[in-house]
Amino acid sequence: MKKKIAAVIALILLICITATGCAEADQVSYNISKEADNFNVTRKLTVLNARTDTILLELTGTFALKNNSDNELEVIIETADNKYQKDYVYLNDYTMYVVEDISGSAVDKYHYEINFLPEFGLKATYSD
Template sequence: MKKKLCLAALLVTLALVATGCNQASRVSYNLSQEADNFNDIRQITVMNCIQGDVLFQMTGKMSITADVEDNQLEVIVEDENGEYKKHFIGLSDNVTYVVEDVTTNDVDQYQYTMNFNPKMWLPFDAETID
């Protein structure tokens, strides 16, 4: 009886764990692993939100870690010789970034583009109507 109860409890636990892992979570994990293993090409765009300027972009095979404690991105890049270099990107209240996976060059229904409108990052003064 105890064995059947333990087996039933194990099956219920496995069922709960299996239903908790949805496809999006698995895909997200797999994509992150591929990028962190330097199999994908990523592009980082760093923007100054006050001026609306793109400060710089990095493109290549890279592993990116957000270091919340030091308020920076830690970027390890693999170069064409298979050597690795580590870069740090400091973040602040007015600097933000976007990371894109740009591995594929195929054009199909899943291809997307990302356009930045610098005007949306500029501060403005709201006028009130009297």
């Protein structure tokens, strides 16, 4: 049991040491992206045709974005408390999109979180 506790403490220290080597901007960027993906930031998505300068879509609200391998932009929109909708925007050679952070993000550059998920059955092996 003591070996397991020591291993967990060593893992936490290793993660802390590794995290302190990051640039300040990297940590802030990560925290802002996490807040946006957790629907805590109001953003504006604009999709436009780059050849004709025509705006094809505008969306303002709390949403998360995923770029999948099929040249599609997956938009997960929070429409009400605990209610979500998923839309897709097809991207081709002539379309582009811009995402603006409307509300701003109050994030802590020193914040990090460690989650141990026992349901995945993570096991460490040790030898004496």
